[in-house]
Amino acid sequence: xxxxIDRIKxxxxxxxxxxxxxxxxxxxxxxxxxxxxxxxxxxYMLVKEKYPEIGLATVxxxxxxxxxxxxxxxxxxGDGVSRYDLRQEGAAxxxxxxxxxxxxxxxxxxxxxxxxxxxxxxxxxxxxxxxxRLTFHGICHRCHSEDxxx
Amino acid sequence: xxxxIDRIKxxxxxxxxxxxxxxxxxxxxxxxxxxxxxxxxxxYMLVKEKYPEIGLATVxxxxxxxxxxxxxxxxxxGDGVSRYDLRQEGAAxxxxxxxxxxxxxxxxxxxxxxxxxxxxxxxxxxxxxxxxRLTFHGICHRCHSEDxxx
DNA sequence: TTATCATTTGACACTCATTATCATTAAGCA
DNA sequence: TGCTTAATGATAATGAGTGTCAAATGATAA
Numbered sequence: 001x002x003x004x005i006d007r008i009k010x011x012x013x014x015x016x017x018x019x020x021x022x023x024x025x026x027x028x029x030x031x032x033x034x035x036x037x038x039x040x041x042x043x044y045m046l047v048k049e050k051y052p053e054i055g056l057a058t059v060x061x062x063x064x065x066x067x068x069x070x071x072x073x074x075x076x077x078g079d080g081v082s083r084y085d086l087r088q089e090g091a092a093x094x095x096x097x098x099x100x101x102x103x104x105x106x107x108x109x110x111x112x113x114x115x116x117x118x119x120x121x122x123x124x125x126x127x128x129x130x131x132x133r134l135t136f137h138g139i140c141h142r143c144h145s146e147d148x149x150x
Numbered sequence: 151x152x153x154x155i156d157r158i159k160x161x162x163x164x165x166x167x168x169x170x171x172x173x174x175x176x177x178x179x180x181x182x183x184x185x186x187x188x189x190x191x192x193x194y195m196l197v198k199e200k201y202p203e204i205g206l207a208t209v210x211x212x213x214x215x216x217x218x219x220x221x222x223x224x225x226x227x228g229d230g231v232s233r234y235d236l237r238q239e240g241a242a243x244x245x246x247x248x249x250x251x252x253x254x255x256x257x258x259x260x261x262x263x264x265x266x267x268x269x270x271x272x273x274x275x276x277x278x279x280x281x282x283r284l285t286f287h288g289i290c291h292r293c294h295s296e297d298x299x300x
Numbered sequence: 301t302t303a304t305c306a307t308t309t310g311a312c313a314c315t316c317a318t319t320a321t322c323a324t325t326a327a328g329c330a
Numbered sequence: 331t332g333c334t335t336a337a338t339g340a341t342a343a344t345g346a347g348t349g350t351c352a353a354a355t356g357a358t359a360a
Contacts, residue, residue, distance in 0.1 A: 016307090017307085017308095018307070018308075018355095018356070018357085020307090020308065020309080020355080020356085022308085022309070023308095039346090040346080040347080041346080053309095053310080054309090054310085055309065055310040055311065055312095056310090056311095056347095057309080057310065057311080057312090057347095057348080057349090058308080058309055058310070060346095060347065060348075061308085061309085061348095074228070076226050076228050078224065078225075078226050078232075080317090080318080080345085080346075081345095081346070082228075082346085082347085098271075098275060098277050101280060107275070107277075109271070109275065113267045113270070113271070114267070117263045117264070117267070118286075120263070121248070121259065121263070121286060125248060125257070125259065125291065126291035127248050127257075127286065127288055127289070127290055127291060128288045128289040129286050129287070129288040130251060130287050130288040130289070131286070131287040131288070132284070132285065132286045132287065133283065133284070133285045133287070134282070134283070134284050134285075135282065135283045135284075136268075136271060136277065136279050136281070136282045137279070137280050137281040137282065137283070138277055138278045138279040138280040138281070139277070139278040139280070140277055141275065141276035141277060144276060144277075144278055166336095167336090167337095168327075168328095168336075168337075170326085170327090170336095170337065170338080172337085172338070173337095189317090190317080190318080191317080203338095203339080204338085204339085205338065205339040205340065205341095206318095206339090206340095207318095207319080207320090207338080207339065207340080207341090208337080208338055208339070210317095210318065210319075211319095211337085211338085230316085230317070230346090230347080231317070232317085232318085
């Protein structure tokens with residue numbers, strides 16, 4: 001935890017940004033909720049517990065900054081809200097989503113499913129891939145087993 | 151064109167919806183702009199040319215209805231606007247996007263890139279896939295060739 | 301320490317896509 | 331021709347996100 005915050009601090013400073021208390025509090029919330037796909041409003045509520053004076057605009061600005069620095073990914077499941085995921089360190093950024101149409105749960109896959117596919121796309125369409133988003137919509141294993149009708 | 155409208159009409163009627171003139175005008179616009187990823191506002195403007203009395207709310211309602219019926223896909227490139235794509239008929243629905251970070255162009259791929267991947271996901275995560283979204287972000291072939299710096 | 305100056309913050313007004321409301325109109329049907 | 335329900339258009343309301351600006355903060359140099 002502290003090491004990750006330290007690395008983010010250095011990353012900010014290398015671009016002459018500061019790790020202010022507000023930003024640190026925000027990052028801590030993201031670290032404590034790594035797999036929760038929090039919306040800006042979610043983050044705001046959680047940060048307020050530890051840092052009640054913080055303003056919503058600051059949370060938005062921090063999330064935007066962290067997105068620029070590629071510390072978080074801003075993702076969109078089509079429900080009208082952006083969500084923010086802390087990126088995994090080190091390992092390449094393979095991270096796909098399973099969105100359940102039944103219960104709304106969002107699970108993650110940490111596998112590199114697209115290695116070959118990316119190579120093919122780069123060659124055939126002469127498109128230099130920087131990033132990708134892959135989301136599956138369907139019925140998750142929980143709803144699947146509870147509801148034999150579908 | 152007329153046959154496709156006919157089929158959509160039947161699909162609507164099978165759920166006891168009507169193909170009103172407003173809905174038909176909207177569908178025609180979608181048919182005439184199949185690969186353009188129109189936003190609701192875009193559709194509204196285009197429909198107004200042929201049907202000036204139509205209201206924006208009706209366009210939204212029609213697009214929502216068509217989305218429910220799986221006649222169109224509502225997609226989101228993260229620019230704050232939903233876009234609507236008519237689904238291909240017959241053939242399975244393989245349709246991915248290449249979003250250029252340089253010029254903002256959105257190209258399409260009509261290939262089944264994910265057949266094997268889907269099988270694996272269904273098995274390993276016990277997730278019953280109904281649909282997927284795959285988007286690549288990067289530099290398109292046009293910007294790529296014009297700008298040798300990157 | 302203190303003065304200085306750019307960065308950051310919080311409050312709040314504002315934008316803009318989308319949705320809800322509601323009175324009116326049109327369609328299908330007895 | 332009436333009746334009932336679905337659909338429409340106008341417009342108000344919602345809500346996520348952004349812009350503005352004065353005040354607060356932080357790093358740095360004297």
